[in-house]
Amino acid sequence: MTVFNSDANNNSQAQSLRYPVICIDGPSGAGKGTVAWRLAQALNYQLLDSGALYRIVGLKAFEAGLISTDAEKSIDETALLALTQSLQIAFEPNNASGRVDIIVNGEAVGEQVRNEIVGGYASQVAVYPKVRQALLNLQQDMAKRSGLVADGRDMGTVVFPDADVKIFLTASAKARAERRMTQLLDAGETADFEAILTTIKARDKRDENRQTAPSKPAKDALVLDSSTLDVKTVYDRVKQYCQEQGIFFNR
Ligand code: C5P
Numbered sequence: 001m002t003v004f005n006s007d008a009n010n011n012s013q014a015q016s017l018r019y020p021v022i023c024i025d026g027p028s029g030a031g032k033g034t035v036a037w038r039l040a041q042a043l044n045y046q047l048l049d050s051g052a053l054y055r056i057v058g059l060k061a062f063e064a065g066l067i068s069t070d071a072e073k074s075i076d077e078t079a080l081l082a083l084t085q086s087l088q089i090a091f092e093p094n095n096a097s098g099r100v101d102i103i104v105n106g107e108a109v110g111e112q113v114r115n116e117i118v119g120g121y122a123s124q125v126a127v128y129p130k131v132r133q134a135l136l137n138l139q140q141d142m143a144k145r146s147g148l149v150a151d152g153r154d155m156g157t158v159v160f161p162d163a164d165v166k167i168f169l170t171a172s173a174k175a176r177a178e179r180r181m182t183q184l185l186d187a188g189e190t191a192d193f194e195a196i197l198t199t200i201k202a203r204d205k206r207d208e209n210r211q212t213a214p215s216k217p218a219k220d221a222l223v224l225d226s227s228t229l230d231v232k233t234v235y236d237r238v239k240q241y242c243q244e245q246g247i248f249f250n251r
Contacts, residue, residue: 020045020147020247021162023155024238026169027204027215028119029176031226035169035238036151037098042239042249043149048142049091050152050159051122052102053135055113057084058121060104067121071202081130089138116180116199123203126153127210153207156218165245167224167238168217173200175227 022039024032033049040047060083061067066075091100102109112118125131132154139159142148150159156166171179177197184191207215217223222241226234243249 019143019145020164021143021160022147022149022165022167022242022247023160023163023218023221024149024151024167024169025153025155025157025215025217025221026167027153027171027176027200027207029179029200030169030171031231031234032151032169033099034231035235036149038235039238039242040093040149042251043147043247045147045149046142046145047091047093047100048139048148048150048152048155049100049102050135050139050150050155051119052091052100052113053089053138054122054126054131055118056087056089056102056104056109057131057135058123058125059109059113059118060087061125062118062121067124071120071124071206075125075128077128077130080125080128081134084125084131084134116196119203120199123206127206127212129212132158132212153215154213156221157216158213161218165242165247166218166221167241168221169224169226169234169238171225171227173197173204176200 022045024036024039026032028051036047036049039045057080058067061075061080064079064083066079066083088105090103092103094101102113136159139150142150143160150163152159156163156168174197177193177200180196180200181191181193204215224234224237229237239249
């Protein structure tokens with residue numbers, strides 16, 4: 001992989017050169033976020049948390065009254081597109097949380113955006129092709145500035161079809177619900193396993209069955225099931241696979 005610097009952009013040879021892109025796709029709770037963060041740190045790449053983009057649109061759409069409590073009810077796509085286009089979204093790495101902070105229209109968005117309710121709003125707005133299209137350039141532009149680790153559902157299939165590495169990290173719904181349950185209990189919150197499992201399955205179903213950019217492994221992706229693996233084992237396997245695909249780690 002050859003890397004160009006920004007002022008090499010004008011010469012025609014440089015048009016075919018680009019920064020490395022590593023895609024980590026898969027359902028929520030499979031461990032993508034942690035693996036993507038660690039990879040980005042080790043490689044000094046940017047991190048694209050594409051789920052955060054859909055979460056922000058979902059949250060803002062809810063606040064604007066566009067989303068009804070009935071998840072199956074359709075949303076006014078024109079209004080949703082206008083809202084999506086009005087948002088200036090940026091990411092800043094936060095070493096303390098091990099995630100990116102999300103900055104919308106110049107202001108940091110609180111942790112509420114990470115909760116399961118907002119995850120549900122995100123998956124409701126994510127079915128709309130115009131919303132996905134509006135977020136496409138923003139995502140692809142991130143790969144023009146430096147190496148990129150992209151975390152999402154359609155990174156390897158739609159956003160970066162020519163990525164250097166594609167991994168689909170999955171886990172059973174039960175294993176993911178158990179992890180979520182542990183996280184909530186550790187945070188001192190109450191948690192109901194059956195309710196968590198039902199929510200996870202509903203979101204998977206919507207993400208996997210939508211018409212546009214459904215969540216699925218790219219044909220050339222490595223599929224890794226983390227159900228019975230700990231974080232270190234998953235990271236080590238992912239790192240090894242990246243190395244096999246020509247990504248150089250100096251730490
Ligand atoms: O990954 P995360 O749980 O933050 O994603 C929230 C929701 O955003 C997903 O359930 C999915 O509906 C949507 N999403 C998407 N495409 C992506 C990333 C997330 O449709 N690339």
